[in-house]
Amino acid sequence: MADVLVVRNLDKRFGGLRAVADLSLSVEEGQTLALIGPNGAGKSTSFNLITGYFRPDSGSVLAFGRELVGLEPYDICAHGLARTFQVARPFGKMTVLENVMTGAFLRDKKVRAARERAREAIAFVGLSAKEETPARDLTTIDQRRLEMARALATEPRILLLDEVMAGLNHTEIDQAVALVGQLAKRGLTIVIVEHVMRAIMAVANRIVVLDHGQKIAEGLPQEVVANKEVIEAYLGTGAHA
Amino acid sequence: MLQTLAQAVVNGLLIGGIYALVSIGVTLIFGVVKIVNFAQGEFVMIGMYLSFFLATRAGIDPLVSLVIVMPVMFVVGMVFQHVLIRRVLSLGDMPQIFLTFALSVLLMNLALLLFTANYRTVQTPYTDASFHIGGVYISVAKLIAFILAMVFSGALTVFLRTTDIGKAMRAAAQNRDVAMLMGINTDLVFAVAVGLALALAGAAGALLMPFYPVYPTVGQVFVLMAFVAVVLGTLGNVTGALIAGLMMGIAESLGIQFVGADSGLIVVFMLLLLTLAFRPSGLFGGRAR
Amino acid sequence: MVKKAAPVIVLALIALILPVFLRTGFEIDIAVRVLLFAFIGVAWNLMGGYAKQLSLGHAAYFGLGAYTSTILLIKFGVSPWIGLIAGGIVAMLASLPIGWLCFRLRGPYFAIATIATAQVLMLLFLKFRDFAWGAEGTTIPFLGNAPLMMQFSGKAPYYYIALGLLAIGLVVTWAIERSWMGNYLVAVGEDEDAAEAVGVNAPRIKRDIYLISAFLTALAGTFYVQYIYFIDPNTAFSFNVSVEAALVSIVGGIGTLWGPVLGTILLEPTSALLQSLLGASHGGVQLTVYALILIAVILWRPTGLLGLITDAYRRIVRADG
Numbered sequence: 001m002a003d004v005l006v007v008r009n010l011d012k013r014f015g016g017l018r019a020v021a022d023l024s025l026s027v028e029e030g031q032t033l034a035l036i037g038p039n040g041a042g043k044s045t046s047f048n049l050i051t052g053y054f055r056p057d058s059g060s061v062l063a064f065g066r067e068l069v070g071l072e073p074y075d076i077c078a079h080g081l082a083r084t085f086q087v088a089r090p091f092g093k094m095t096v097l098e099n100v101m102t103g104a105f106l107r108d109k110k111v112r113a114a115r116e117r118a119r120e121a122i123a124f125v126g127l128s129a130k131e132e133t134p135a136r137d138l139t140t141i142d143q144r145r146l147e148m149a150r151a152l153a154t155e156p157r158i159l160l161l162d163e164v165m166a167g168l169n170h171t172e173i174d175q176a177v178a179l180v181g182q183l184a185k186r187g188l189t190i191v192i193v194e195h196v197m198r199a200i201m202a203v204a205n206r207i208v209v210l211d212h213g214q215k216i217a218e219g220l221p222q223e224v225v226a227n228k229e230v231i232e233a234y235l236g237t238g239a240h241a
Numbered sequence: 242m243l244q245t246l247a248q249a250v251v252n253g254l255l256i257g258g259i260y261a262l263v264s265i266g267v268t269l270i271f272g273v274v275k276i277v278n279f280a281q282g283e284f285v286m287i288g289m290y291l292s293f294f295l296a297t298r299a300g301i302d303p304l305v306s307l308v309i310v311m312p313v314m315f316v317v318g319m320v321f322q323h324v325l326i327r328r329v330l331s332l333g334d335m336p337q338i339f340l341t342f343a344l345s346v347l348l349m350n351l352a353l354l355l356f357t358a359n360y361r362t363v364q365t366p367y368t369d370a371s372f373h374i375g376g377v378y379i380s381v382a383k384l385i386a387f388i389l390a391m392v393f394s395g396a397l398t399v400f401l402r403t404t405d406i407g408k409a410m411r412a413a414a415q416n417r418d419v420a421m422l423m424g425i426n427t428d429l430v431f432a433v434a435v436g437l438a439l440a441l442a443g444a445a446g447a448l449l450m451p452f453y454p455v456y457p458t459v460g461q462v463f464v465l466m467a468f469v470a471v472v473l474g475t476l477g478n479v480t481g482a483l484i485a486g487l488m489m490g491i492a493e494s495l496g497i498q499f500v501g502a503d504s505g506l507i508v509v510f511m512l513l514l515l516t517l518a519f520r521p522s523g524l525f526g527g528r529a530r
Numbered sequence: 531m532v533k534k535a536a537p538v539i540v541l542a543l544i545a546l547i548l549p550v551f552l553r554t555g556f557e558i559d560i561a562v563r564v565l566l567f568a569f570i571g572v573a574w575n576l577m578g579g580y581a582k583q584l585s586l587g588h589a590a591y592f593g594l595g596a597y598t599s600t601i602l603l604i605k606f607g608v609s610p611w612i613g614l615i616a617g618g619i620v621a622m623l624a625s626l627p628i629g630w631l632c633f634r635l636r637g638p639y640f641a642i643a644t645i646a647t648a649q650v651l652m653l654l655f656l657k658f659r660d661f662a663w664g665a666e667g668t669t670i671p672f673l674g675n676a677p678l679m680m681q682f683s684g685k686a687p688y689y690y691i692a693l694g695l696l697a698i699g700l701v702v703t704w705a706i707e708r709s710w711m712g713n714y715l716v717a718v719g720e721d722e723d724a725a726e727a728v729g730v731n732a733p734r735i736k737r738d739i740y741l742i743s744a745f746l747t748a749l750a751g752t753f754y755v756q757y758i759y760f761i762d763p764n765t766a767f768s769f770n771v772s773v774e775a776a777l778v779s780i781v782g783g784i785g786t787l788w789g790p791v792l793g794t795i796l797l798e799p800t801s802a803l804l805q806s807l808l809g810a811s812h813g814g815v816q817l818t819v820y821a822l823i824l825i826a827v828i829l830w831r832p833t834g835l836l837g838l839i840t841d842a843y844r845r846i847v848r849a850d851g
Contacts, residue, residue, distance in 0.1 A: 051727065077729035089724035091717050093785075102717045105710040106729035114710065154729050277638035328829055334637045336832040338584055339780060339824060346773070347821035353814030457814070468642045476639070503657075510650045514631055517643060521634040 092136030103153030257490020272477030282460025288446020314443030475523030571790030582719030587644030593766030595748025621748035667762020783836025
């Protein structure tokens with residue numbers, strides 16, 4: 001299976017802080033890669049670098065062989081890479097349907113076709129009943145669902161999910177995991193940033209662990225969770241109790 | 242030739258002090274409350290009328306009137322924030338812009354109705370006084386205005402850095418939510434910020450009276466300079482606004498001297514457009530997106 | 531579909547036969563102004579209402595349209611009907627560099643930059659004595675009844691032209707609103723970064739809507755010169771025009787099709803009345819009232835008053851069963 005997303009030597013400084021340090025990773029087509037690490041490890045920054053919101057100081061990001069660094073977010077999306085935001089950003093004034101249609105319009109500017117594709121995505125995340133609800137009136141969880149539907153409507157080949165499970169309860173996590181699993185079954189390549197270990201173990205094929213902007217471990221889920229450095233990164237070494 | 246240049250620079254620098262004062266007020270409100278006060282110029286105008294009436298009805302010299310004008314404007318600012326600004330804080334860009342904008346139009350036209358469009362001036366013993374240094378004439382009134390403007394600006398900077406409430410303001414400017422979580426009473430902090438900004442505007446007005454006429458739309462010129470200075474000096478940056486304000490004064494003066502008598506404004510506008518084109522985040526850096 | 535169209539058809543019919551009922555020149559003048567400023571408001575609304583790009587310098591395009599057609603008319607004898615389109619094109623071309631500059635700023639600073647550009651244009655035209663008559667401006671040659679040169683002896687034709695312009699503006703808005711472009715505009719207006727994340731080319735769509743908005747506004751400028759037979763930089767690039775363009779949309783209903791129309795119907799006659807009652811002796815009354823109305827609307831109903839009417843209408847329709 002080919003590597004569809006290849007990140008090489010990504011580097012980003014904010015003033016004196018090196019948020020992402022020489023990061024390299026790759027994802028095979030159809031795989032789900034989880035990006036984990038303690039807070040401040042650089043996970044969201046990496047997402048922002050990959051999807052064009054920040055420009056890296058150096059390094060490259062290849063998606064299906066195309067260099068993404070230097071492209072605008074909308075071009076990156078057009079190339080097949082979609083992302084969700086950690087804090088959902090719905091278009092409050094618009095209804096759920098209209099929100100998702102914004103994503104659908106990327107591929108087809110005709111209203112009828114876009115509406116159909118939007119409806120499919122909305123059905124997939126389970127928001128069909130609230131199609132006509134203004135996005136600002138949705139619960140936080142539904143806004144997350146909307147976020148995902150909107151991203152899906154752009155027909156991505158690679159999907160980046162930023163902490164979609166944060167703050168969910170047990171049942172909701174199960175539902176979210178099921179959704180991600182279905183996306184993986186459809187052949188979508190997924191990169192997921194997450195803290196909820198249960199979810200990660202359920203969906204990830206491979207895990208990359210970040211700490212202080214650097215990759216400190218990589219491999220199969222079982223390997224990574226047993227890795228000593230990873231444990232230390234999360235729990236701290238004994239001395240700093 | 243050099244003499245003309247020096248004179249133009251000096252003149253520009255002196256009036257630049259006033260521009261700086263107004264600019265600091267705008268940038269303070271923007272930095273802390275995140276609102277652009279389109280009416281800042283009108284508060285300068287109010288300060289001027291206040292000072293004018295105190296001078297003509299009560300014989301109080303404009304410089305002395307500072308003692309009255311500044312506290313009054315401070316209170317006005319706090320009321321302004323509490324009654325009007327607070328209501329639109331959560332509404333988004335548009336209502337905020339149009340609120341202060343409408344207020345600006347309202348104040349200008351109320352002044353027009355109440356005071357007519359006539360230019361009013363105040364004569365003081367030092368209005369026409371000037372002295373000579375190395376071939377350059379320096380107007381006493383303008384010099385005093387400049388010095389006091391710098392004093393007030395400096396005092397504000399010290400205040401922001403050293404006092405608790407000043408630090409609270411800077412905290413709220415950086416991150417309102419975190420500031421609230423830390424127990425900072427953002428309402429009070431905002432009110433003080435607006436109060437201070439308006440006090441500075443009022444001060445600018447009183448300082449102007451000895452050598453500048455007051456009329457309903459006088460604030461427009463100053464607020465325009467202030468806006469350009471605020472953009473140039475980077476939004477929210479008080480020191481930046483100060484320096485840029487002084488630069489505005491000099492640029493305008495040079496424009497008037499070397500381009501044409503009515504070209505002061507065009508030079509300033511060109512500066513704004515150039516800044517936008519090449520350094521939209523201002524001279525002192527700032528956020529990119 | 532018929533139910534939805536009914537109120538529009540009624541309105542259109544009223545608008546078409548209104549001139550018959552207007553007796554005095556004063557009344558027709560108000561009607562013309564209502565139509566014209568509603569049109570300018572509609573043009574502004576595309577940018578300011580849907581995409582939330584708050585321009586307070588739309589007078590720039592009004593003036594460019596006015597001056598283009600006038601220069602073509604007086605210096606080259608070109609009919610204002612052609613001048614109308616020429617002015618629109620000039621405005622569109624101007625909107626490109628202006629947009630490129632101003633879109634670098636967000637929110638209030640965009641507004642300030644637009645004010646600055648309109649002011650710069652006014653200052654430039656005040657100085658351009660050689661090719662645009664400078665500060666005194668000029669009148670256009672009086673040709674009596676010359677429809678081909680957009681001059682008419684009665685006021686009614688002007689009314690219908692203004693009505694036609696408004697109709698064009700409304701149709702354009704309606705078409706955009708229900709297309710992908712309308713969706714993208716609102717998305718950009720709500721959250722530009724999030725829109726870009728789902729593939730919306732925000733810079734391009736802002737540029738495109740600015741082109742359309744500028745073009746339409748310029749048409750109004752040409753019409754206005756023909757209507758008042760006079761032009762000068764202060765009238766053409768008047769800050770009042772910029773303000774009113776935004777004001778009628780905000781008061782009426784920002785980001786809606788009929789908002790600007792409602793806003794103008796409320797504001798224009800009020801201002802004309804105040805003007806005639808208090809007129810020259812109390813300069814500043816009109817704007818004071820406008821400002822108070824604006825403040826009241828912002829504090830009480832920031833999205834504009836159209837919501838009130840549509841709610842009421844819905845209630846009536848529902849009551850009828």
